[in-house]
Amino acid sequence: KNQVEQSPQSLIILEGKNCTLQCNYTVSPFSNLRWYKQDTGRGPVSLTIMTFSENTKSNGRYTATLDADTKQSSLHITASQLSDSASYICVVNLSGTYKYIFGTGTRLKVLA
């Protein structure tokens, strides 16, 4: 069954600290993996899109990594800010289809 699982479910960190969010998937074959940030009460916003051949992609303080062999991805946030408080969602595209499988997200709270 094609699934995307994220961990931890929620995370609290202090402002200025780094953190890493995990995404494990069983989607196969897959063509790309995306990370979205969703602020409370708003729609998701794309952070990174990686194809199966890419290992890492950065967007400012956000760096996503992908290991297609172990079917794992991580999102690393550097020097966290209060505005990083949001849900982070991992999404995998099933290759050869227009189907996107969403993870349940990690809810991050950054405290001052």
Add this chain to the structure above:
Amino acid sequence: DTAVSQTPKYLVTQMGNDKSIKCEQNLGHDTMYWYKQDSKKFLKIMFSYNNKELIINETVPNRFSPKSPDKAHLNLHINSLELGDSAVYFCASSLGLGVNNEQFFGPGTRLTVL
């Protein structure tokens, strides 16, 4: 300028009623989507349209009928609303169907069925 807009932002209605949610994008994109986000924040695609043509229909009950009058609009009509329809509905658009295209989401419509 708003890229993907939805109306209304909130919708509260009684079970059995029929309601519509409107979506418009001013990005010049060819592809539009409807997603449902349940109370556990799990997002699931419902429909995808490309150039006004239905591409994806993810086993959504036929009480849900999307309508695309033109490439910039994808409206969602729901008949005979049920309690389980309560959720946040997101519209999104992308340049095209290419799976590496970024999707831009609207602000969402929170539907509450009483």
